[in-house]
Amino acid sequence: MKFLITLLTVFSAFCLYAQEASQTKLPKRIYTTKKLKKAPIIDGDVSDDAWNVVEWSSDFVEKSPDEGTPPAHQTMFKVMYDAKYLYIALRALDANPELIQQRLSRRDGFAGDRINVIIDSYHDKRTAFVFTTTAAGVKGEEIATGNGDNFDESWNPIWYTDAQVDDKGWTAEMKIPFSQLRFGNAKEQIWGFNVNRTIFRLQERSLWQRIPNDQAGFISEAGELHGLIDLVSQKQLEVQPFTVMQYDNYLAEPNNPYRDGSDFKLNAGLDAKIGITNDLTLDLTINPDFGQVEADPGAIALDGFQIFFREQRPFFVENKNIFDFRFANGRDNLFYSRRIGRNPHRGANLQAGEFADVPQNSTILGAAKFSGKTQNGWSIGVLESVTANEFAEIRQVDGSTREEIVEPLTNYFVTRVQKDFNERNSYIGGIATATNRNLDGNFNELHKSAYTAGVDFRHTWQDREFYVEGNSILSRVNGSKEAISNTQKSIARLFQRVDADYINLDENRTSLTGTGGRVEAGKQGGGNWRYNAGFVWRSPELELNDVGFLRQTDEMIQFTEARYLWQVPTDIYRNMNLRLEQSTSYDFGGNLNRFRYELQGDISWINNWSTSGGFGSSNNIHRNAFLRGGPRWRAADDIFYYASINSDRSKKFSFRVSYLKVKSEEDVFNRNRYTFRINYQPFDSFSMSLDNSLSKTQDRTQYVTTADFGNLKRYILGNIKNDTWSSTLRLNYSLNPNFSVQFYGQPYISRGRYSNFNYVNNSVASSIDDRVNFYTENQISKTTTNSGSSIYTIDENLDNDTYSFSNPDFSFVQLQTNLVVRWEYIPGSELFLVWARGSAGSQNINDSLTDSVSNQIFDVPANDTFLLKATYRFVR
Structure with missing residues (x-):
């Protein structure tokens, strides 16, 4: 161990001080555009006379696999503009046009031969808008941040494109509204600009502005687009109302008036985008609907810690990078939008013979985002959201009803800001979040308020080859003694730990303040070496989970x-x-x-x-x-x-x-995990994927429970054999780039069988034989209750002084399917038809994995949801 530590230290020191050849620096290429005289028809045919105003540019250079060499086939482009639009013509030469991959997919599919146009209209050398057209005419768009480190494909602007294949290769045209871009007020705009082509069958990428592989950064190294004279700010104004009809069908529950076998709902809402300035946009949503969102994958946490699920709801996904503040390695983030609209904290408190209608999620009354980036380098994001009081309606034995609150009115606020400096090579920023609940004398178990704040920075030098970055955060939660006591005793903190003399459980506290952060430095470009080193901390008192995500402190x-x-x-x-x-x-x-x-x-x-x-x-x-x-x-x-x-x-x-x-x-402990994924596209309009995962785990010391044995605590463990299997099937059929049918299905099963129970003897002993004592056959017995469940009883001293615990064996099975028909009948306006089918529950622990899944699919009644959603986007 000492040798390894010494070796790593020497190795790191060598890397930090090694002198390498400086990275290759290339002159910026410049394309000068002109105003058009006549608007071309956007049909993919670039032979229109309207394009003769400007010249072709070419001489692309290969990026991969053989960086710095001429590509297998050259690419050409032209750029024109008028008062409202930027026009781009593209010609992708190919000596074998019959081999061009015209793979159809839905928007943002990015399959087959394609060309990306990268526009840094901010010219901040860190952020860019990326517009993609495939040889099949499928469009895609992304916002690139962090100098190309992050690409957010949730951005869905309105723009126009088409493509054609001919005997010289394939061609495409783009028409991009200036209202979808962000730029300053200079008389002549200078934008960062690059064009990237992918020849799919060769897995070859080539660029108009060559960017050597040893160069640190992508957007900062783009060429430049000149000649944009007297552009007038085009403030964005889009309003998108929607209507949803939903029908649910499920197994009726006897005598339960709230579960009679079917439900019908009619809902409506509105989304809007308002350009406050050419740089800043206000996004609004009223009564948002997330019915067509794909279900979360199955998961079980045997360690007790919460599970992270990615955000899939459109309003929160779009521009999520602006609000991102990952302060440490992993998932930890000051803003985790899944907290907004979460399932209620409480269930209904029922008496014998009562039934309840409990909402599945908190209603988002409204939400607004104000975000953008100014020409002088300020990135700004403000999000405000309010969720409603949620009530369970309870049908009493006499037929009357009453209401019981299960979730309080809650306000969520997040603000994020960053400022570029050092010629856009560095930034400093900050974030603040606030969660406030209207507890109204109730919900003593919840925080009344929670606040976090943080600052972050990143500095690069020597052509961005070296960097140092870091952040620091502060959190404070306020609430009743019960709420703060629960926070101290939660699994992320465990202030009550019997051997922790550096933290103290204080049952009288009404607030908790903690800190966290990260600092890192390293080399990210130039030569062949890359290295970094850093430090992360999370204090025991840190708490982010009211509107953030924090797994452990x-x-x-x-x-x-x-x-x-x-x-x-x-x-x-x-x-x-x-x-x-x-x-x-x-x-x-x-x-x-x-x-x-x-x-x-x-x-x-x-x-x-x-x-x-x-x-x-x-x-x-x-x-x-x-x-x-x-x-x-x-x-x-x-x-x-x-x-x-x-x-x-x-x-x-x-x-x-x-x-x-x-x-x-x-x-x-032993674990074997096998994964097998296949992708198959038999023809251009259809593709499928199947992702299988099997994990087989055996742990002789899996925590089961804690029991009282006289004045002692018995921490009971067991030998678990845990098999987990999931299979995810995706089918995609595209009639054309605007009409697609998608199917998602995932059976998931996790089965755990326990044996050889034991209790902790010396928790820090080096050998398992000293850490635990195994129960003998005389000390442990298993009985079955009238309800069919099993209980283990321990007579440790064989004197009838016993303690017991429930049988921890489990077999959890979940089935989720989702069929979505999507039609973008005009740009920005869509029609969705959704069928979702799902079930979840326990199966016989003695069944095999395949039998359990088969029983869940074919024998257990599932819940079916049919949904029709229509949107229409008004644009000015």
Whole structure:
């Protein structure tokens, strides 16, 4: 261990001080546009005389696989403009037009041969609007941020495009409204500009403005578009009302008037975009509907920590990058929009013979986003949302009804700001969030208010080759003694831990204040080396989960990483990289909780296949939360290794196979995870994918429960055999770029069987034989109750002084399907027809995985939802 630490330290120091050749600097290419004399018809045919106002530009250079060389086939473009639109003509030459991949998909599908036009109209060298047209005429668009590190495809502006294939290759035309872009007030605009072409069958990318692979940054290195004279600000004004009809069909519950077998709902709402200035936009939503959103994947958390689900609701997904504030490694974020409109905190309090109608989600009365980026480098985002009081209607035994509140009126507020400086190579920013609930003397278990604030910065130098970045955050929650006590005792903190002398549970507190943050520095470009090192901390008192996401606190993590890149293709491979990572984790009591290292390699082969693999080890593993308030737990040291193979994605049939193995000392923990994914596109308008995952885990020390044994606490563990399987099927059929049918289906099962129960003896002992005591056959017995459940009874001293716990075996099965027909009947206006079918529940623990899934699909009644949604976008 000491040798490894020394080796890593020397290696990191060598990397930090190594002198490398400076990255390649290239002159900026400039394209000068002109005003058109006559508007072309946007039909994909670039032979229209209207395009003769300007000249073609070409001389593209390959980006990959063979960077810096001429591409297999050249690309040409023209740019014109008038008072309201930017016009772009594209010609993608190809000596074999019959091989051009015209793969149909829905919007943002990005399949087949395609061309991306990158427009940095802010000219901030960090942010760009990306417009994509495929050879099949499918459109896509993204907002690129972080100098090309992040691409957000949720942006859906109104613009026009079409494409055609001819005997010279394929051509496309674009017509982009200036109202969809953001720019300043200069008499002559200078925008960052680049064009990227992908030849799908060759997996080749070429650029108009060459960007060497060793260059740090993508948008900052783009060429320039000149000649935009006297542009007039086109303030955006879009109003999009919608109407939804929904019918639900499900198994009726006897005597329950709220579950009679079917429901019908009619709903309406409105979304709007208002251009306050040419830089800043106000987004509004009233009574939003998220009925066509794909269901969350199945998941079970045996460790007790909450599970992160990605945001899929359109209003919150669009421009989400503006509000993003990931303060630490992983999912931790000051803003997690899934909190808004969440399921109610409470259920109904029912008496015998009563039934309740409980809302599934909190109603979002309204929400507004004010966001954008100004010409002088200010990025601004403000979000305000209000969710309603939610009530459960309860039908009493005598037939009368009463209401019971299950969720209070809540206001959510988030504001985000960043300012660029140092010629757009650096920024400093901040964020503030506020959650306020109208508890009205009720809900003592909830925070009355929660506030967070943070600052972040990033500074780059030497042509963005080196960087330093960081952030720091502060949180404060206020509430009743009960609410703050619950926060202190939650699994993310566990102030009641019996052996934690550096934190104290105070039952009288009415507020809690914590901190967190991250600092990191490294090298991100130039030469073949990349490296970074940093530090993350989360204080025990930190709390973000009212409107953010925080999984765990009480951590200080040091990390380093070094990578070496082989970027020049050979006859065998296109590129390779090798990465070494190391990290250590401490709690705020100064205890070392983990030392970890990992070595990983990736290879892209010359035939477009790729492979990756790696191995590593975690040592001195201690888990403060494992025993749910009990003493610190020593887990067995482990080693892990993994590998994956990806076939050529440009083929009609492609696949991915991967394997992960984790094995600990003394055979305490074993995991094997297999994944197999296939993609198949038999013809241009139809594609399918099937993603299978099987995980087989055995853990001899899985936490079960805590029981009282006289004056002692017994932390009971068991040997779990946990098998988890999921299969996700996606079918996509596109009649044309504006009409698509999509199917999503996922059966999911997780089954756990327990045996060899034991209790903790010495939680930090190095050997499992010293950490736990196993119950003998005479000490443990199993009985079945009248309800059919099982209970284990422990007579530890064989003196009839017993304690007991429920049988923890489980077999959870979930089925989710979703069929969506989407028709964009005019640009920006859509019609959705949705059928969703789902079920979830427990199956026989003795059944096999396939039998359990089969029973859930064919024998268990499912809930069906039919939904028709129509939107119409008014644009001025």
